[in-house]
Amino acid sequence: MPPTASHGNRPPDSPRDLPEVIEQERLPAGLEKLPEPLVEHSQRERLLNSMARSCAKKGYGATTIADVCEGAGVSRATFYDLFKDKEDCFHAAMELSLADAMGRIVAVYSPDKPWATMVRDAAAAFLELLASRPTFARMALVEAASSGDRAFELYASGKRVLQSLLERGRDDPVEEVAIPSSAGRAAISAAESLIVGQILAGNSARLPELLPDIVYIATVPYLGQEEALRCSREAEKTIPRVDG
Amino acid sequence: MPQAGGGKRERWRPPRGRHRLPPEVIARSQRERLLEAAVRVVAAKGYGATTVTDLTREAGISRTTFYELFEDKEACFLAAYDGAVDALVRRVAAAYETEEGWPRRARAGLAALLEALAAEPEVARLALVDVGAAGPAAQRRYRAALQRLTPFFDEGRDFAPGGRNLPANTSRMAIGAVAGLISDELAEERAEDLPSLLSEVLFATLVPYIGPEAAAREAGEASR
Numbered sequence: 001m002p003p004t005a006s007h008g009n010r011p012p013d014s015p016r017d018l019p020e021v022i023e024q025e026r027l028p029a030g031l032e033k034l035p036e037p038l039v040e041h042s043q044r045e046r047l048l049n050s051m052a053r054s055c056a057k058k059g060y061g062a063t064t065i066a067d068v069c070e071g072a073g074v075s076r077a078t079f080y081d082l083f084k085d086k087e088d089c090f091h092a093a094m095e096l097s098l099a100d101a102m103g104r105i106v107a108v109y110s111p112d113k114p115w116a117t118m119v120r121d122a123a124a125a126f127l128e129l130l131a132s133r134p135t136f137a138r139m140a141l142v143e144a145a146s147s148g149d150r151a152f153e154l155y156a157s158g159k160r161v162l163q164s165l166l167e168r169g170r171d172d173p174v175e176e177v178a179i180p181s182s183a184g185r186a187a188i189s190a191a192e193s194l195i196v197g198q199i200l201a202g203n204s205a206r207l208p209e210l211l212p213d214i215v216y217i218a219t220v221p222y223l224g225q226e227e228a229l230r231c232s233r234e235a236e237k238t239i240p241r242v243d244g
Numbered sequence: 245m246p247q248a249g250g251g252k253r254e255r256w257r258p259p260r261g262r263h264r265l266p267p268e269v270i271a272r273s274q275r276e277r278l279l280e281a282a283v284r285v286v287a288a289k290g291y292g293a294t295t296v297t298d299l300t301r302e303a304g305i306s307r308t309t310f311y312e313l314f315e316d317k318e319a320c321f322l323a324a325y326d327g328a329v330d331a332l333v334r335r336v337a338a339a340y341e342t343e344e345g346w347p348r349r350a351r352a353g354l355a356a357l358l359e360a361l362a363a364e365p366e367v368a369r370l371a372l373v374d375v376g377a378a379g380p381a382a383q384r385r386y387r388a389a390l391q392r393l394t395p396f397f398d399e400g401r402d403f404a405p406g407g408r409n410l411p412a413n414t415s416r417m418a419i420g421a422v423a424g425l426i427s428d429e430l431a432e433e434r435a436e437d438l439p440s441l442l443s444e445v446l447f448a449t450l451v452p453y454i455g456p457e458a459a460a461r462e463a464g465e466a467s468r
Binding site: 058059061062142177178179180182183185186187188189190191192193194196197200210212213214216217220221222224225229232 | 379409412413
């Protein structure tokens with residue numbers, strides 16, 4: 001059995017129920033949804049959308065409060081009524097993104113579903129959310145690293161939830177194979193890297209097409225190659241066709 | 245470029261005052277000093293907090309010289325980044341080539357990578373962690389740096405019996421897994437422990453190509 005360093009960011013060995021994990025990570029699951037870009041109801045939503053747009057355009061570091069206000073058509077005074085500073089606004093936008101993502105994953109989650117089906121459904125829901133909200137996707141996945149510890153911690157919590165979902169595969173791994181305890185974390189990083197690469201390349205709309213790849217990398221440590229390839233081919237059939 | 249165990253070693257500097265060295269030689273040495281300074285300062289302060297003054301002071305060059313060499317802080321950081329990545333990829337390639345058979349080659353390359361990063365934690369942080377905070381251009385450089393590892397992983401496709409059936413992005417994802425495991429370790433300030441990560445990183449590299457059983461066997465051997 002390969003040695004395993006003890007990791008502060010690793011969930012416990014025994015998999016817990018997903019909603020329980022989300023609660024322990026203090027993530028608000030599904031209480032809020034990202035605003036539809038074309039129907040922004042409140043000044044707050046406009047500011048959060050504007051923050052995401054500005055981050056997508058010039059990065060978090062170069063974004064100013066003036067940019068955010070101007071993009072939202074909201075006064076500086078109103079900004080400060082709602083948020084303490086730039087980081088606070090970014091954090092709120094991150095929280096909203098994560099709440100929506102977790103909500104969608106919880107919606108497809110069921111302890112009774114076969115594990116591989118759930119992994120596929122959760123990955124599909126996540127990719128579709130990212131594709132439908134490209135500016136928020138970019139902000140949450142690309143900018144979280146550069147925007148302070150609070151937002152980064154939020155991002156890490158989201159990853160841990162996905163990881164605990166994957167680690168249920170440990171219940172039923174290929175017989176007598178010593179899988180390192182980092183296998184789930186590694187698979188999440190693999191998918192993350194592929195997704196971020198597509199976002200940076202400007203291909204957010206095509207993220208759902210990555211589903212077969214992601215299903216493969218997420219399931220192969222636990223199911224073996226043959227079964228993971230079968231799941232991957234099945235997943236390919238479920239991708240919604242994009243015209244053009 | 246940086247070498248294992250470096251840090252305090254003296255570098256050659258052109259003599260101060262009047263001298264007859266050709267200007268391009270002097271410029272090159274100033275540039276190298278500046279790039280090394282950028283690695284140290286960004287590792288210590290973070291990219292956002294680093295100023296051009298920090299860089300010129302650490303490198304012992306004037307502000308005028310700085311702006312003759314680079315347009316701004318970002319350009320200097322990106323050049324330092326490319327230099328650090330070049331050195332890392334060269335070391336990985338050299339170790340990889342010493343072995344026969346893809347799993348062994350992958351193991352040798354990964355071991356060299358982990359040892360190089362452990363020997364120079366500041367380079368490691370720059371290459372994998374700080375780069376995320378240095379803006380969109382730096383993030384694209386990071387992606388490009390990861391892409392440079394692709395040929396080492398793509399060989400896994402040729403080696404694996406069913407390699408042609410694997411998903412198109414298998415190598416990209418395996419590289420992402422390796423980078424993720426290393427970044428997690430660096431984020432917890434455990435750069436010096438990186439070599440002990442070999443069996444986990446090797447498993448993550450091999451598993452999509454040769455499956456969990458064979459990958460676990462190879463990873464088990466690596467931990468001995």
